[in-house]
Amino acid sequence: MENMTSIQIAPSILSADFCNLERDLKAIANADLVHVDVMDHHFVPNLTLGEPIVKRICEVTDLPVDVHLMIEDPDRWAPEFAKAGAYSVTFHMGATHAPVRLARQLHDMGVRACFAVRPAEPVEPIFDILEEFDMILVMTVEPGFGGQKFLGNQMAKVRRLRDEITRRGLDTKIQVDGGVSPTTAHIVAEAGADVLVAGSAVYGAEDPAKAIDQIRDNAQAAYKD
Numbered sequence: 246m247e248n249m250t251s252i253q254i255a256p257s258i259l260s261a262d263f264c265n266l267e268r269d270l271k272a273i274a275n276a277d278l279v280h281v282d283v284m285d286h287h288f289v290p291n292l293t294l295g296e297p298i299v300k301r302i303c304e305v306t307d308l309p310v311d312v313h314l315m316i317e318d319p320d321r322w323a324p325e326f327a328k329a330g331a332y333s334v335t336f337h338m339g340a341t342h343a344p345v346r347l348a349r350q351l352h353d354m355g356v357r358a359c360f361a362v363r364p365a366e367p368v369e370p371i372f373d374i375l376e377e378f379d380m381i382l383v384m385t386v387e388p389g390f391g392g393q394k395f396l397g398n399q400m401a402k403v404r405r406l407r408d409e410i411t412r413r414g415l416d417t418k419i420q421v422d423g424g425v426s427p428t429t430a431h432i433v434a435e436a437g438a439d440v441l442v443a444g445s446a447v448y449g450a451e452d453p454a455k456a457i458d459q460i461r462d463n464a465q466a467a468y469k470d
């Protein structure tokens with residue numbers, strides 16, 4: 246059936262079984278994107294994976310690969326993830342002093358550029374450079390770990406961002422990452438998010454594909470186009 250809304254669900258493999266990654270990628274074939282969290286033990290106190298594994302994920306899955314960089318010096322490393330085959334690369338406000346230059350470099354490589362804010366960071370400084378990005382990521386947990394509690398107080402930020410995007414007639418997407426589940430999906434969709442990342446709610450479920458459908462259905466019911 247034709248998807249009547251533009252809500253997209255991006256399961257995070259942070260909660261998958263890294264020894265059975267191909268199996269766990271197949272289990273989310275009904276998703277819209279696959280979200281890959283790259284952490285470096287410096288920008289966040291956790292360590293995950295790098296370009297060689299992202300390259301293999303891109304080869305194995307049919308889904309577009311959405312790389313979320315939680316690393317220092319994305320100016321140096323983000324292009325390597327573009328070369329690895331990413332569909333989109335997200336880097337954090339607190340990690341770069343040259344976001345526009347990096348976004349343009351990613352675009353020149355044919356990859357979507359996305360900018361992320363942590364819960365304590367304001368979104369207003371991005372308004373001046375909104376046109377440079379395909380998507381803004383509003384974190385609804387402190388970056389670093391899956392399975393944390395959803396921070397509902399970030400919804401005011403999502404609403405201000407949605408208002409600004411609408412007012413200027415842009416088609417920038419808003420992604421929300423952290424604690425998204427079938428029970429919080431309607432809250433983020435109502436606030437104006439259109440790309441929902443969910444890790445533990447998908448891979449912690451008995452049936453990951455069913456969890457994706459539940460998140461999508463609940464978000465779709467609250468989504469205002």
Ligand SMILES: O=C(CO)[C@H](O)[C@H](O)COP(=O)(O)O
Binds near residue numbers: 259313315386389445
């Ligand atoms: O970026 C992340 C953590 O920094 C993850 O994408 C996020 O936490 C997803 O996991 P969950 O849905 O379990 O919160």
Ligand SMILES: [Co+2]
Binds near residue numbers: 281422
């Ligand atoms: Co993430």
